Amino acid sequence: MADYSVGEVAAMSGISIRTLHHYDEIGVLVPNSRTAAGHRRYCDDDLARLRRILYYRALDFPLDRIAALLDDPDPGTHLRRQHRLLRQRQARTSDMLAQLDREVEALELGIALSPAQQREIFGTDRFADLLAEAEGTSAQWRVTAVYGEQEWRAIKAEADAVIGLFADAIAAQAPVGSDSATDAAEQHRQHLERWFFECGPQRHVEIADQYLADPAAAATWDAVAPGFAQYVHDAVVANVARRHSTS
Incomplete structure (x- = not known):
């Protein structure tokens, strides 16, 4: 069985030695063994558990909740749960990116108004498109994106x-x-x-x-x-x- 020092695990995982010590102290990730001098030694199973911990941490789960989830002995349960949660986060992120893309596009087209504001002021939510078409007729247009x-x-x-x-x-x-x-x-x-x-x-x-x-x-x-x-x-x-x- 592979055997890793706390420094090696920190280097492989990208987290600090202090964090690994903390995980051990609260029981979230207890190393497989210790040397006679008391130094922590980690095995491949420990690394697999650490990966699951880091997945959940990336999803903003608190450590006490992570410890409870990891008590489930079926690793497939963790993988399916993490997959589902990451998909949900991906969907939320995609929605946010789409909204930002629309706002960036509106700025590039030269109008910093939402579709609702365009409808209220101009009676159409395509005013940004119409403005862009108009701007294409002149190379001397001012930067109307600064207009609120x-x-x-x-x-x-x-x-x-x-x-x-x-x-x-x-x-x-x-x-x-x-x-x-x-x-x-x-x-x-x-x-x-x-x-x-x-x-x-x-x-x-x-x-x-x-x-x-x-x-x-x-x-x-x-x-x-x-x-x-x-x-x-x-x-x-x-x-x-x-x-x-x-x-």
């Missing part, structure tokens, strides 16, 4: 106000070159520049062109009022012309 719930609520309120300005201009049948329409366009440009990216007049026209070129974006705008996307586009172009004429 308060900032996103402010952004949404400001965006709604701008949309309201356009809607009012349409309802009043104001021409796209009117002050009300071009003022709304200028507010929209400043909104984009304040929160998302540098947006000079020419860049603003490019954004407006994208609204018309993207059927999904155009449909979102046109849901506000018929012809809304075209009106916004033309008001943006008219605002650029107005700025040039006054510069």
Whole structure:
């Protein structure tokens, strides 16, 4: 039968000699024998018991509970129990990792909001995906991941106000070159520049062109009022012309 000193067992198991002494003192792991000088000597059965102890310790079992479990003479019972407990822990860990992955993905996509917060503020839990698609149209986007719930609520309120300005201009049948329409366009440009990216007049026209070129974006705008996307586009172009004429 193999015979190991306390130092050898400590080196093989990765736990301290002091811990092994403690396990002996409380009866959790009593060495197989001692030398004439009183030094502890461990056998293979002792090492097998120590492995089971360490499994249970990894599962946060207290030592007195471990001692009671190890009194079961059937080693298969221990293995099955430890296997089941580790599987349960693995499932919990997987759930936690999945949640962290979702949060990391949200940050990488540029939004630090939970799906519930996205639904509450924007009416969809896919806002992070939509934002990521929008960011793909510009290399100059700011790092919106730093925005918290308060900032996103402010952004949404400001965006709604701008949309309201356009809607009012349409309802009043104001021409796209009117002050009300071009003022709304200028507010929209400043909104984009304040929160998302540098947006000079020419860049603003490019954004407006994208609204018309993207059927999904155009449909979102046109849901506000018929012809809304075209009106916004033309008001943006008219605002650029107005700025040039006054510069």
